């Protein structure tokens with residue numbers, strides 16, 4: 028088994044974390060005079076639980092993992108940033124990612140002054156194992172894999188990911204933001220096999236909670252301990268924790284919405300497959316898909332003029348002509364289909 032400690036930054040290993048009032052006294056009492064809070068109640072006058080134990084226990088139950096293997100962040104963006112800061116020495120270490128993929132990886136690398144080395148996906152958006160290996164060197168700390176991938180929407184090959192986990196001396200971060208939309212099994216069930224595995228998920232997509240900013244990180248207890256050391260003490264606010272608990276308690280609603288989104292995706296794909304101007308659709312395991320057009324910008328502009336906004340991904344690698352379309356409500360999708368059926372690009 029590989030030694031994950033060797034990959035952690037020296038300053039992170041050495042640092043003594045901030046000790047909050049709730050770190051020093053975490054059981055319950057009648058009178059709290061230890062955190063300089065305002066005593067007059069308004070529902071949020073107390074600091075929130077710094078380790079979000081209730082939310083984690085609920086998530087552990089839903090996901091079938093141990094709460095000790097979970098860290099929560101202010102969106103996945105904070106989780107990913109913590110991972111960069113734990114492992115990557117600025118101006119020295121590098122990460123490897125597989126474009127076209129989530130734009131935040133490059134931004135986080137830039138913010139942290141860490142090189143992002145690119146091992147492009149193949150034109151069919153599958154992982155290129157040889158290309159990934161060729162980019163990895165002694166200074167590579169993170170491999171960033173997004174599956175299902177954004178913007179292409181497809182699952183990446185688990186067999187290739189497993190080879191990367193086994194054969195590289197790096198942390199492999201699997202971003203599963205869209206995992207709930209696919210039949211594929213999550214990597215969170217394999218944490219005990221791979222000490223170098225980190226899985227990121229989010230409540231922003233299938234759970235419909237983009238507005239509360241709650242990102243999930245699953246990893247070994249050792250990695251979770253390191254990330255806990257460097258996270259802002261109260262990184263998940265009280266309102267977010269409350270709303271998350273409320274929504275996580277309604278799994279039935281979650282399942283209903285999910286089923287409707289998937290049915291609507293199929294309906295949108297079928298409608299578009301029959302349109303002459305659509306040159307192709309990329310098979311999707313997520314709640315969005317790429318559609319190819321000869322003149323994507325014209326289509327984008329015509330839709331925008333009717334108040335329908337899609338994402339132009341046509342300048343991304345292997346995405347020539349592609350617009351990325353998120354599945355909406357049945358009414359929204361009806362509007363999109365109607366607007367597209369009226370488009371005449373021959374004139």
Ligand SMILES: *Cc1c(COP(=O)(O)O)cnc(C)c1O
Pocket residue numbers: 101102103104105129173177202204228229230231232237240241242
């Ligand atoms: C939407 C998305 C996320 C979610 O980010 P949050 O900060 O949790 O909202 C993460 N990764 C990918 C690839 C995404 O597309």
